[in-house]
Amino acid sequence: MRGRTPLVPVIAWCARALGTVGALGALGALGALGALGALGTLGARSVHAQGALSTQGFGYPSGQLSTRALGSGGSLADFDPSSPLNPASLVVGLRTLVYLQYDPEFRDVRLGGRRTTTATARFPIFGVSGRIWRTTVGLSFSSLLDRTWTNIYDDTQTVAGQVLPSRVTAQSAGGISDARFAIGYSLGKDYHVGAGVHVFPGENRTIIGRDFPDSLKMGSFTQANIFNFSGSAVSLGVLATPRPNWNIAATARLGGAMRLRQGDSAVIGTASVPDRWSLSAAYSGFAGSALAVRLTRERWSAFRGLGSSGLAIHDATELAVGGEIAGPKLSGVPMALRLGFRSRGLPFSQGVDAVHERSFTGGLGVPFAGGRGAVDLSAARARRSASGAGENAWIVSIGFGIKP
Numbered sequence: 001m002r003g004r005t006p007l008v009p010v011i012a013w014c015a016r017a018l019g020t021v022g023a024l025g026a027l028g029a030l031g032a033l034g035a036l037g038a039l040g041t042l043g044a045r046s047v048h049a050q051g052a053l054s055t056q057g058f059g060y061p062s063g064q065l066s067t068r069a070l071g072s073g074g075s076l077a078d079f080d081p082s083s084p085l086n087p088a089s090l091v092v093g094l095r096t097l098v099y100l101q102y103d104p105e106f107r108d109v110r111l112g113g114r115r116t117t118t119a120t121a122r123f124p125i126f127g128v129s130g131r132i133w134r135t136t137v138g139l140s141f142s143s144l145l146d147r148t149w150t151n152i153y154d155d156t157q158t159v160a161g162q163v164l165p166s167r168v169t170a171q172s173a174g175g176i177s178d179a180r181f182a183i184g185y186s187l188g189k190d191y192h193v194g195a196g197v198h199v200f201p202g203e204n205r206t207i208i209g210r211d212f213p214d215s216l217k218m219g220s221f222t223q224a225n226i227f228n229f230s231g232s233a234v235s236l237g238v239l240a241t242p243r244p245n246w247n248i249a250a251t252a253r254l255g256g257a258m259r260l261r262q263g264d265s266a267v268i269g270t271a272s273v274p275d276r277w278s279l280s281a282a283y284s285g286f287a288g289s290a291l292a293v294r295l296t297r298e299r300w301s302a303f304r305g306l307g308s309s310g311l312a313i314h315d316a317t318e319l320a321v322g323g324e325i326a327g328p329k330l331s332g333v334p335m336a337l338r339l340g341f342r343s344r345g346l347p348f349s350q351g352v353d354a355v356h357e358r359s360f361t362g363g364l365g366v367p368f369a370g371g372r373g374a375v376d377l378s379a380a381r382a383r384r385s386a387s388g389a390g391e392n393a394w395i396v397s398i399g400f401g402i403k404p
Contacts, residue, residue: 172204
């Protein structure tokens with residue numbers, strides 16, 4: 001992720017620029033972090049930039065979905081041991097698992113007759129787990145919020161009565177991660193429980209700079225801000241099979257304190273990690289297959305104390321439906337074919353309107369080494385909209401799982 005902010009001499013031309021960029025989702029993120037306080041002291045003419053609806057505020061919540069869960073639209077997330085959401089799911093059919101995931105995203109943003117394309121690379125999940133008798137212990141690192149964007153656009157600046165061409169670069173690098181230690185325990189064949197302890201480290205670097213052509217001999221201006229986050233939470237989860245082929249799951253995350261510092265300075269903002277709960281149901285009456293539905297609610301408004309008073313934050317609801325079916329066999333082990341649909345709100349606004357996202361997803365799981373490893377491939381076509389702005393994105397996900 002990348003980020004930047006301007007030097008005092010160039011604050012004037014950035015003040016109103018931030019309004020435009022914030023509407024587009026790039027420099028508006030600086031306001032969320034309080035950088036607007038430094039940039040809003042002077043007035044200037046408007047400049048134009050391109051951003052992304054999904055990178056508002058403190059960043060984009062990918063949902064902490066494994067590649068398998070993403071392929072099903074998120075419907076299987078509470079039953080999936082590679083998705084660090086339900087600690088009880090650690091016990092599902094595994095003795096040991098090492099999992100790594102890569103998710104590049106390709107965005108196309110349209111606003112006010114302007115269009116831009118951007119790309120972001122994410123490594124959203126890494127996890128290891130192992131079973132001892134009825135207990136499975138797991139350690140995972142995942143992305144809660146991702147603030148990765150770069151904006152480069154041409155602009156003019158009036159200096160001593162002359163209108164000069166220049167190029168502005170705005171970047172953000174960082175986000176908030178979720179490091180979880182969890183335990184899953186089997187009460188019996190059909191009932192499992194789990195608990196997790198979370199810490200949320202984070203860093204965001206924002207940079208804004210303006211460059212003039214070398215022929216003008218004007219030099220360049222840049223300013224960088226670094227913000228650090230720290231927080232904690234606990235999570236609880238259950239898995240149950242009350243009737244043959246019918247499975248239910250429930251999980252809750254209870255947020256503790258979240259603190260924001262600028263660099264190594266004292267705390268400049270306090271809030272809470274957002275509470276989250278989810279309920280899921282799945283039917284597995286077909287061999288190697290499952291159809292599922294999942295409902296999630298996340299209280300993002302708990303972050304309000306970290307941003308400026310004008311930062312609009314919305315609690316978000318998510319509905320996911322989908323599943324997987326057994327496909328052709330590879331080395332005697334069936335592949336998995338997945339489809340899904342996901343509808344949800346995003347926590348930060350474009351203007352006064354919350355951003356809404358709808359995704360159609362699909363994927364497959366390819367086993368190797370007789371089922372002791374798997375490569376999962378998924379793709380999601382996402383449409384995000386708010387306040388007359390639209391954003392289309394392709395999210396490609398590749399997950400590697402090894403079961404020693």
